[in-house]
Amino acid sequence: MFLAWNEIRKNKFRYILISGVLMLIAYLVFFLSGLANGLENMNRDAIDKWKATGIILTKESDKSLPQSSMYLDEAKKLKGVENAIIGQLNTIARNEKVKANVSIFGIERDSFLQPKIIEGEMYSKVYEVVASESLKNDGFSLGDQLQLSATDKVLTIVGFTSQSRFNASPVVYTRLDTLQQVKYGGAYSENQDRINGIVIRTSDLSSVKTSPELEVVEIESFIEHLPGYTEQGLTLQIMIYFLFVISAVIVAIFLYVLTVQKKSMFGVMKAQGISNRFLAQSVVVQTFLVTAIGVVLGFVLTVVTGMFLPNAVPVSFDYITMILYGVILIAVAILGAIFSVVSIVKIDPLKAIGG
Structure with missing residues (x-):
């Protein structure tokens, strides 16, 4: 030494x-x-907040949430498993000054997917949303009217949640019926009961029984199949x-x-x-x-x-x-x-x- x-x-x-x-x-x-x-x-920010063990998607989706589409009734068939339905849409949102790629999550209120509010309040009406705080850092604020690409629907930010991203895009949370109207163009369209997936919490994924055209995906496997991850x-x-x-x-x-x-x-x-x-x-x-x-x-x-x-x-x-x-x-x-x-x-x- x-x-x-x-x-x-x-x-x-x-x-x-x-x-x-x-x-x-x-x-x-x-x-x-x-x-x-x-x-x-x-x-994976938004996915980690689910604290889920798995997600149910269609087999043809190749473990991709945006590519998966199923009927809402599939969630009702699950017995003895804590679950929450989710609809998802990738789009561009803009206010008067800035625009950003966002991922809209349509969820049921009081489900375990519901975000925690850090500013403002939880959405309660149609077309109200809660946004990730990363959008706030990008120039969005409470009360902003969000114009969306490929639709004339306008969403209003009523609250912000902590950092939440899905596949690199900030997440915007809203009611499932709001997402369906934005995504399919009407409250009573033929697709009004369509969702993208069912998030589940269970200690034994092998015991979850689903329809033949669906598959249960372990949550880490789902994350690994995110594009570019x-x-x-x-x-x-x-x-x-x-x-x-x-x-x-x-x-x-x-x-x-x-x-x-x-x-x-x-x-x-x-x-x-x-x-x-x-x-x-x-x-x-x-x-x-x-x-x-x-x-x-x-x-x-x-x-x-x-x-x-x-x-x-x-x-x-x-x-x-x-x-x-x-x-x-x-x-x-x-x-x-x-x-x-x-x-x-x-x-x-x-x-x-x-x-």
């Missing part, structure tokens, strides 16, 4: 350079993990894994170069009776100190950056995951130092000092 720290103090610039590079790598890893977590939340997460995870490898390679190259430069010094130390084990421990401790400093600085820089990011940036930091990634970065850096350890062990004291 003494030898490792003493050398760092005497060669500050070299090790500041290494720590600086590792700090930037750690910063990028932490930021990408926050981006992956934020994009994940954007897709799996692909986004996998892409960012692969980038993070590559950064782990890059970190190990950078540390290995830096330390190997430093070891070659100090070859004669290591030869003298070995000639004086200092063991390979002691020298190897010195390199490992040195690597740990330099990497730990870089990772900690990267962590602090990421947290500070997060404080100044606008709401439009989909970043959500999970500090436990960040700490785990920090530990992995330190571990792979130490693995990268093995090349230097091996080169130190192979040093012949006589050749190193020119004997």
Whole structure:
């Protein structure tokens, strides 16, 4: 420990350079993990609020809520299972100033899908809605009249709920009959008893019996089939894994170069009776100190950056995951130092000092 720290103090610039590079790598890893977590939340915010174990959809929908369509009577056939019906529509909503892609959820009042109000009141009349607070951040406010694409129906925001997104779109909650009128164009159309799915809560999904044309989908499987959800997460995870490898390679190259430069010094130390084990421990401790400093600085820089990011940036930091990634970065850096350890062990004291 003494030898490792003493050398760092005497060669500050070299090790500041290494720590600086590792700090930037750690910063990028932490930021990408926050981006992956934020994009994940954007897709599943509203679904997580259901606290459901499964959802019933049509088999032909390929586990997609917008593509599923069934009759309202299907919910009445379920026995002994807590359930809530849901209708869904993707559309564009606009007020006098801004517009946004939204996902409208038509639900029954007092069902477990009903959102909690943080501002305003719960909808009670036809064409009244409760919107996600992300729409408030985008420029919508209480009392706004929402013009919808492909329909002349107008909705009124009477309340806001906490952040709620479905497949990256802010959710607007309303009565089921309101959604049906917006979606099908009339209160008594032939489609007035159509819904998109039935959300269920049960400890045993296999015991739920449905019509042959329907299927019970486990909620995590339903989330994984959201468009782009799996692909986004996998892409960012692969980038993070590559950064782990890059970190190990950078540390290995830096330390190997430093070891070659100090070859004669290591030869003298070995000639004086200092063991390979002691020298190897010195390199490992040195690597740990330099990497730990870089990772900690990267962590602090990421947290500070997060404080100044606008709401439009989909970043959500999970500090436990960040700490785990920090530990992995330190571990792979130490693995990268093995090349230097091996080169130190192979040093012949006589050749190193020119004997």
